[in-house]
Amino acid sequence: MSAINQRLSSWGLNSPAARRNITGYIFISPFILGVLIWFLVPAATAGWLTFQKWNLITAPRFVGLDNIENLFEDELFLQSLKVTTMYTLVAVPLGLVLSFFIALLLNTKIRGISIYRTVYYLPSIVPAVASAVLWAFILNSEFGLLNAGLRAVGLPKILWLQEPEWALPALILMSLWGLGATMVIYLAGLQGIPDVYYEAAEIDGAGAGNKLIHVTIPLLSPVIFFNLVMGIIASFQIFTAGYLITSGGPQNATLFYVLYLYRAGFLHLKMGYAAALAWVLFIIIMGLTVLIFKYVGSMIYYEDTR
Amino acid sequence: MLKNVGQRTLIQLILLVGAILMALPFLWMVSSSLKHELHIFQFPPQIIPNPIRWLNYPEALANPNAMPFHIYVKNTVIIVIVREAAVLLSASFCAYGFARLRFVGRDIWFGIVLATMMVPYIVLMVPTYVLFARLQWIDTFLPLTVPWFFGGGAFNIFLLRQFFRTIPEELADAARIDGCNEYAIYARILMPLAKPGLIAVAIFTFIDGWNDFMGPLLYLNSPENYTVALGLALFRAAVGAFGSAGGRARWDWLMAASTAMVIPVILVFFALQRYFVKGVVMTGLKG
Numbered sequence: 001m002s003a004i005n006q007r008l009s010s011w012g013l014n015s016p017a018a019r020r021n022i023t024g025y026i027f028i029s030p031f032i033l034g035v036l037i038w039f040l041v042p043a044a045t046a047g048w049l050t051f052q053k054w055n056l057i058t059a060p061r062f063v064g065l066d067n068i069e070n071l072f073e074d075e076l077f078l079q080s081l082k083v084t085t086m087y088t089l090v091a092v093p094l095g096l097v098l099s100f101f102i103a104l105l106l107n108t109k110i111r112g113i114s115i116y117r118t119v120y121y122l123p124s125i126v127p128a129v130a131s132a133v134l135w136a137f138i139l140n141s142e143f144g145l146l147n148a149g150l151r152a153v154g155l156p157k158i159l160w161l162q163e164p165e166w167a168l169p170a171l172i173l174m175s176l177w178g179l180g181a182t183m184v185i186y187l188a189g190l191q192g193i194p195d196v197y198y199e200a201a202e203i204d205g206a207g208a209g210n211k212l213i214h215v216t217i218p219l220l221s222p223v224i225f226f227n228l229v230m231g232i233i234a235s236f237q238i239f240t241a242g243y244l245i246t247s248g249g250p251q252n253a254t255l256f257y258v259l260y261l262y263r264a265g266f267l268h269l270k271m272g273y274a275a276a277l278a279w280v281l282f283i284i285i286m287g288l289t290v291l292i293f294k295y296v297g298s299m300i301y302y303e304d305t306r
Numbered sequence: 307m308l309k310n311v312g313q314r315t316l317i318q319l320i321l322l323v324g325a326i327l328m329a330l331p332f333l334w335m336v337s338s339s340l341k342h343e344l345h346i347f348q349f350p351p352q353i354i355p356n357p358i359r360w361l362n363y364p365e366a367l368a369n370p371n372a373m374p375f376h377i378y379v380k381n382t383v384i385i386v387i388v389r390e391a392a393v394l395l396s397a398s399f400c401a402y403g404f405a406r407l408r409f410v411g412r413d414i415w416f417g418i419v420l421a422t423m424m425v426p427y428i429v430l431m432v433p434t435y436v437l438f439a440r441l442q443w444i445d446t447f448l449p450l451t452v453p454w455f456f457g458g459g460a461f462n463i464f465l466l467r468q469f470f471r472t473i474p475e476e477l478a479d480a481a482r483i484d485g486c487n488e489y490a491i492y493a494r495i496l497m498p499l500a501k502p503g504l505i506a507v508a509i510f511t512f513i514d515g516w517n518d519f520m521g522p523l524l525y526l527n528s529p530e531n532y533t534v535a536l537g538l539a540l541f542r543a544a545v546g547a548f549g550s551a552g553g554r555a556r557w558d559w560l561m562a563a564s565t566a567m568v569i570p571v572i573l574v575f576f577a578l579q580r581y582f583v584k585g586v587v588m589t590g591l592k593g
Binding site: 020023041045129148208278 | 439519575
């Protein structure tokens with residue numbers, strides 16, 4: 001023990017401050033190692049892969065910028081980018097607004113509220129695969145629930161999964177079933193707003209609409225912002241529904257970006273090309289996040305900066 | 307807050323309609339899972355199946371066209387249990403450092419924790435696969451468990467750090483005066499007191515592990531190593547298309563298998579609901 005202490009003090013590591021630092025880094029060392037092994041090593045590998053042609057079996061071959069140049073001539077790449085962007089542009093705002101609206105209603109004190117909260121939340125924890133199998137059935141043009149509903153009110157059936165113009169809307173509809181995950185974060189935020197703010201607004205003569213615009217939305221803006229950023233990041237990574245329900249079809253109408261990336265890497269074994277696709281996705285998501293932070297972030301109201 | 311009865315009724319009504327829409331897919335799944343094959347194709351659809359056919363469940367879960375599901379369940383349970391141990395130990399250990407210790411660079415590292423929550427991990431899918439292939443871990447459970455020993459996920463570190471910060475410092479100070487070092491304070495004082503937070507993390511870890519599809523899809527090849535999520539996808543491919551399994555798509559079996567996969571998640575939710583809520587509130591973006 002004393003030998004160790006001597007060694008430590010000879011390095012200047014035996015002062016209380018140094019020992020505190022060592023203890024601190026020992027505690028967070030699993031995370032630091034994790035970042036190195038599962039983040040920095042793959043990121044460096046991805047950088048190297050981008051300049052290789054490699055099918056995982058034969059030796060990788062350096063091809064310079066070929067993978068990146070090929071991107072711009074690849075129609076499927078552009079198609080997948082278009083599909084994912086359209087999906088994000090519709091599904092994210094729709095989900096954000098709808099879940100916010102439901103959270104507002106669920107933040108009232110009416111009878112049966114805890115049952116309602118459960119019913120709205122539960123679909124969001126249903127496993128993605130079970131949800132995909134279920135929705136493949138619901139959207140089935142012959143025997144599905146959705147077309148049975150249309151038929152019951154006298155409307156013609158829609159070929160949800162066979163017609164290119166309907167497949168993406170169908171998957172957006174399906175995504176709304178899982179809005180409980182966003183809703184519950186709003187709800188937690190709403191419950192953190194003290195009643196005194198509303199009481200003060202009422203004394204000033206504010207109605208329900210004014211309270212929403214001048215109290216609820218400003219105080220909830222960090223939560224809205226969080227849901228927006230996370231919603232976009234998640235939306236660009238959508239995979240399971242396109243993979244299991246539509247296989248990217250019909251006519252590539254639901255060829256999501258990650259589905260195309262997955263196929264490039266693991267179906268066609270073009271690891272270098274898949275890495276190039278991944279970099280593009282990374283740049284898009286990072287770029288969007290930075291833009292949102294810059295332009296929307298300044299509109300956020302922070303109650304106190306601790 | 308709500309003064310008049312009209313407003314109250316309107317909210318009730320909207321919530322009721324919405325709740326029916328949210329519940330319908332569930333009811334449809336369960337109802338279809340108990341229908342006779344022929345009643346699946348009937349219009350208008352039966353709401354309560356007549357006759358109720360429980361046999362769909364054993365037929366789906368041990369089907370000659372696919373692997374029996376108990377193998378998938380066994381695999382998933384092994385993966386989830388190892389992951390729980392990894393996450394609970396590793397995330398709480400890191401969280402203690404961030405919540406209770408002062409050291410040079412702590413806030414920078416915590417910033418990195420928060421930043422990694424926003425990394426789109428799917429962009430690392432290919433190089434991570436290459437890494438696991440080099441390690442010869444493909445078609446083993448190692449890629450689905452080992453990484454969780456390294457911090458247990460940024461979200462869990464964040465959640466537990468928030469939780470640790472709510473526990474009064476005085477308890478630890480008293481232990482320090484009695485000669486306890488930080489490791490003892492972490493293990494003997496903070497961990498027992500953080501039980502609700504740990505349970506919340508355990509629930510999230512269970513649901514993530516049980517539901518995970520991408521991980522098993524990438525790293526597991528042989529059906530006898532498949533998890534429930536992957537097994538259900540395989541089962542759909544086997545009996546879900548026209549002409550497969552010698553005839554029609556068997557939606558009755560598929561709904562039975564899907565229902566069976568959902569049940570454990572729902573049970574965990576209802577059994578541990580209050581911890582669930584606590585977990586969500588904890589990460590309610592404050593502090």
